[in-house]
Amino acid sequence: MTTDWTVRAIMRAGLPILLTLTLVEIGSGLVLGSFEASLLRYPTLLVLVPVTIGTAGNLGSILAARLSTVFHLGLLSFEPDDELLVGNALATVALALTLFPVVGAGAWGLQAVVGGNRLSLGTIVLVAFTSGAVLSVLAVVVTLMTTYAAYRFGLDPDDVVVPVVTNVCDVLGVLVLVGVVTVLV
Amino acid sequence: MTVREVAVEAYREGLPALGASVVGGLLAGVVLGGMRGEFRAVPGLLVLVPALLATRGNVYGSLGARIATALHQGLIEPRVRTGDDRLQRAVAAAIANGLLASTFAAVVAFLVLTLIGSGPAPIATLVAIALLAGLLSGIALSLTVVLVVFAGYRRGYNPDTLVGPIVTTAGDVFGVAFLLLAVRVVLRLGGT
Numbered sequence: 183m184t185t186d187w188t189v190r191a192i193m194r195a196g197l198p199i200l201l202t203l204t205l206v207e208i209g210s211g212l213v214l215g216s217f218e219a220s221l222l223r224y225p226t227l228l229v230l231v232p233v234t235i236g237t238a239g240n241l242g243s244i245l246a247a248r249l250s251t252v253f254h255l256g257l258l259s260f261e262p263d264d265e266l267l268v269g270n271a272l273a274t275v276a277l278a279l280t281l282f283p284v285v286g287a288g289a290w291g292l293q294a295v296v297g298g299n300r301l302s303l304g305t306i307v308l309v310a311f312t313s314g315a316v317l318s319v320l321a322v323v324v325t326l327m328t329t330y331a332a333y334r335f336g337l338d339p340d341d342v343v344v345p346v347v348t349n350v351c352d353v354l355g356v357l358v359l360v361g362v363v364t365v366l367v
Numbered sequence: 368m369t370v371r372e373v374a375v376e377a378y379r380e381g382l383p384a385l386g387a388s389v390v391g392g393l394l395a396g397v398v399l400g401g402m403r404g405e406f407r408a409v410p411g412l413l414v415l416v417p418a419l420l421a422t423r424g425n426v427y428g429s430l431g432a433r434i435a436t437a438l439h440q441g442l443i444e445p446r447v448r449t450g451d452d453r454l455q456r457a458v459a460a461a462i463a464n465g466l467l468a469s470t471f472a473a474v475v476a477f478l479v480l481t482l483i484g485s486g487p488a489p490i491a492t493l494v495a496i497a498l499l500a501g502l503l504s505g506i507a508l509s510l511t512v513v514l515v516v517f518a519g520y521r522r523g524y525n526p527d528t529l530v531g532p533i534v535t536t537a538g539d540v541f542g543v544a545f546l547l548l549a550v551r552v553v554l555r556l557g558g559t
């Protein structure tokens with residue numbers, strides 16, 4: 183980073199991307215808002231919102247950070263048989279498939295303690311698991327596309343890929359959760 | 368390395384950070400689940416939630432990355448007590464950006480909801496909630512990021528790998544907890 187350590191310089195370096203990402207997040211908020219009635223009727227679904235958004239964003243950002251590092255080391259080829267690419271992508275899906283059932287069970291358990299559930303444990307775990315499976319595949323696709331774009335345009339993936347991937351995965355988190363709930367609940 | 372070895376290593380390295388953020392996200396979710404009354408009292412508040420939570424992650428994640436880089440370069444000392452000017456300016460800039468983005472989110476949400484005719488709460492209410500929540504969570508998150516990154520660095524951890532999990536976990540918890548507090552304060556002061 184070559185930004186000066188003055189308040190004005192630091193603010194100016196961050197604001198354009200910050201306000202752009204805020205607009206994108208308002209878009210996902212509008213989707214969430216259109217779904218408000220269901221969320222208020224079934225509080226367990228509301229419990230799932232931050233954890234689904236956060237985990238989706240983190241899955242993407244962890245993969246992006248790892249790919250950026252191997253990219254900087256000159257080890258990444260964008261070939262479908264690249265071991266580092268395929269191995270990291272598989273790990274992302276495996277992390278989602280093992281963590282999201284825990285997320286569902288945790289949300290149901292905590293809500294049972296504080297206020298009670300109107301949906302069964304099985305439904306919530308199924309919603310979380312399905313959302314996680316879909317999101318992990320989307321996170322891999324988005325991260326690969328963004329990393330590849332950064333590579334093609336000669337941008338430093340650390341500056342661009344992580345914030346873009348995290349926020350796109352945030353938005354996808356809301357869309358996928360709303361979509362899965364619409365189908366399953 | 369084979370695909371399998373790469374995948375196993377990536378899985379092992381990713382699990383602790385994701386596990387921590389799952390715990391933080393679930394706690395935030397429980398608070399959010401208990402805010403149904405507030406969401407009914409302030410139409411449009413739910414629309415703000417993803418933007419406000421993401422702002423916390425983006426602003427204080429960037430603050431953490433900046434501090435981590437400065438530690439690596441020896442630009443700042445890992446001690447709070449020395450009252451480093453650079454550190455104070457970085458924190459001030461982060462909080463200012465957080466407040467700007469929160470206000471921007473509230474105004475945009477109000478305008479869009481008004482345009483589509485969904486009848487949001489008054490703009491002053493939404494902006495006041497966003498500002499108060501942004502200020503309180505900004506102070507808490509700045510302190511958390513600085514203290515944990517410094518403590519980790521002094522104990523020999525790489526600050527770069529600490530920042531992500533700390534900010535996502537603390538950002539969710541503080542973000543939602545102070546949002547609840549801000550809504551209650553604003554509703555009380557507004558007499559509703």
